[in-house]
Amino acid sequence: MASSSTTDHSTTKKPSKIKAVIKGLTIPVILLVLCEILVRQGVIEPYLLPAPSSLWQSFLELSEGELWQHIWTSTWRVFLGFFIGSGLALIFALFVGLNKQAEAFLEPSFSAIKSIPSLAWIPLLLLWLGIDESSKITLIAIGAFFPTYTNTVAAIQGVDRKLIEVAQVYRLKYFRQIREIILPAASPGTLTGLRNSLSLAWMFMIAAELIAATQGIGYLLSDGRETSRPDIVIIAIILLAVLGKISDSIMKYIEQYLLRWRDVVK
Structure with a gap:
């Protein structure tokens, strides 16, 4: 009985952690998508704020150095x-x-x-x-x-x-x-x-x-x-x-x- 209750507790704990991670990532993902759209549409100039998609390429270039x-x-x-x-x-x-x-x-x-x-x-x-x-x-x-x-x-x-x-x-x-x-x-x-x-x-x-x-x-x-x-x-x-x-x-x-x-x- 003790082992089954421990298993139930661990299984209920995992979904709660996943939900917490999803909630924590919601605002950053929304901001990234919004920034990408605004830069691609020309609302924000790339020399002021580059598109998030272009940052990955810059990161790869820096990582090679x-x-x-x-x-x-x-x-x-x-x-x-x-x-x-x-x-x-x-x-x-x-x-x-x-x-x-x-x-x-x-x-x-x-x-x-x-x-x-x-x-x-x-x-x-x-x-x-x-x-x-x-x-x-x-x-x-x-x-x-x-x-x-x-x-x-x-x-x-x-x-x-x-x-x-x-x-x-x-x-x-x-x-x-x-x-x-x-x-x-x-x-x-x-x-x-x-x-x-x-x-x-x-x-x-x-x-x-x-x-x-x-x-x-x-x-x-x-x-x-x-x-x-x-x-x-x-x-x-x-x-x-x-x-x-x-x-x-x-x-x-x-x-x-x-x-x-x-x-x-x-």
Whole structure:
């Protein structure tokens, strides 16, 4: 009986996923068809917006060149900057979230730095680090730092005090309280921050590559603009959307896997 109920559950789950995919693709498909019609009818000039059917040929031409190198370059920049920025954010967030004195010293400075736009960092980083990889990675790390830091601090400070009181009743040592009570309770907020950090890392990567780069998707955007090739610009934008969606889906899967205990609690 148990196996049959499991089979029924899996079979009902598949059609729902298919319906969700179809619903998600509806608007993009409508927009593509509409764009194709408007360009073919001459309502929109091809030099402003190429027909979607012509983008495939442009993609094939780019793929025969250095397109995959551009994708690889941008991807490793994003993930390296993300790991550096979010890693530092977790360290500072634990320090600030668990220590009121540290919060009093660090929180005002971090709040001020967080409000600085990404483009404002570029001239300073170029002066300090030059136009090589270090300036780009640093900018991406700055972008990835604050979502993880902010969410983790809020999650730690939002842990139910009753849980800590129970730990004190059982006389758990301080570091054991952190490891077994505070960190698990704060993990949903931390993982949300990490997911937001990865999304922001892609945005900061474009800011870095638009200014000073000879490779990467941001460089493709800049090159398409300078050579009046809207097809290259649109392909670069689509690549960003696809890569961002893939990385976000990976983070979402990791988040669901690490937080699977919530389903057991429910």
